[in-house]
Amino acid sequence: MKVRHEFCSIAPVLDRLCPMHAVLDRHGQVVHAGPTLVKVLPDQVVVGQTVFDLFKIRRPLCDGSMLALLRLSGSKLHLSMRAPPHTDLKGVLVPLHGPQPENGCGHAVLNLSLGISVQEAVRDFSLTSGDFAVTDPTVEMLYLIEAKSAAMDASRKLNQRLQGAKVAAEEQAFTDTLTGLKNRRALDAILARLIANEQDFALLQIDLDYFKAVNDGLGHAAGDHVLQVVAAAMVDETRKVDTVARTGGDEFVIILTGVTDAAKVGDIAARLIARIKRPVTFQGQPCQISASIGAALTCDYDVPLVSRLIEDADHALYAAKHRGRGRYVVFNPRDGLD
Known part of the structure; x- marks a missing residue:
């Protein structure tokens, strides 16, 4: 009961600091999911499934047990969603109450990141800056993506106007103004x-x-x-x-x-x-x-x-x-x- 009570008290904090996280019990089952994680898995009931049902752990190698996963705590994990579009993720697992005993009791937090897949994920899942922690560098990347998109859109419109002006100028240069015939x-x-x-x-x-x-x-x-x-x-x-x-x-x-x-x-x-x-x-x-x-x-x-x-x-x-x-x-x- 103590673990459950302490977890309930920190859940809102986790949702704000790392909104793309999952809290796992000692069997690897998700007992709480951050709002961004829920958003990128819209067709699944995240809570109640195991981390291994939701994600494929690519590196380091893991035998699919929570005990093996806990031994990788603190290490950089490479995962991918099992559901389409199979987005690649980065993650780190941290026990909620310090190092776990060999039987793997206690809760752990799996914090996830989109890494270099962020641009595709923003498009695929309609993510905004509100789906990331305010200190997450991804927010800055989103601003850059938005700025680049706006700049490209402005550049495209400018090019269209310039191309239109060029075509009009060429037509005028090759057209007799009185009759509309070629000159x-x-x-x-x-x-x-x-x-x-x-x-x-x-x-x-x-x-x-x-x-x-x-x-x-x-x-x-x-x-x-x-x-x-x-x-x-x-x-x-x-x-x-x-x-x-x-x-x-x-x-x-x-x-x-x-x-x-x-x-x-x-x-x-x-x-x-x-x-x-x-x-x-x-x-x-x-x-x-x-x-x-x-x-x-x-x-x-x-x-x-x-x-x-x-x-x-x-x-x-x-x-x-x-x-x-x-x-x-x-x-x-x-x-x-x-």
Whole structure:
């Protein structure tokens, strides 16, 4: 009775100083468990089980008896939970009433620690600083983990914002602000990539006819509106794999990826010309324009060069204009203009 009375008086002290402990009787049965120990063994009734039912003692070797365990009192014990997730623990056993006699009578306290498993245990068992003694170094480690987690979260959010800003800046750098099409810089990068990958394509140089008359007669607002309508029409008449770029005031370039048939290029050019020729209304006033197109195909060259393609497509464009505007010409490097 004396042992039981003294134990009852120190139980609250043990719960505060070492909340992850178990008080064992002389048979190794748990007669009291600290609040943190109960928390990390939520699916088990801890009190009433033996220490050997709850934990596997890995080092030092023990034959599974309380007498053998008492002989290890004061030594560092390496244990693991028998229940999932089989968390590794460190521990030390201390008799409550000094050295035990050989028959192992009396109570003992097994104080446990999570050791290097603390981070996983905090996650697995939802532990907080309140589950540890205030003097436990683990509390400081929890603060470090929380601080690291907060810092990583802030860093991740900052990186996301920076990445978003970078993408926005890159898009702005490669986008024509008026039409939303690719600009000259983007076109140069796309052409270089296609040539490097030895991928065939058709290059169409497009120039708007009579656009200056719109600007002079109705003002730049009308001209901007016409450019936006024309840009939308070009996007509608091409595929997602194609590229539509505005390279100057009323100058555009279309890259038809994978196209090697001059007749198909002609069909697309004719469709574009017909679409652009439709009158555009601005503030009730009709804006009448047309388009001249010159084209060159990489498949017509033994060694296609961007500069040569652009130059030949440009020659074809001016040939289309000289032939009356509102038409297309496909350049043939072997025979000249078609």
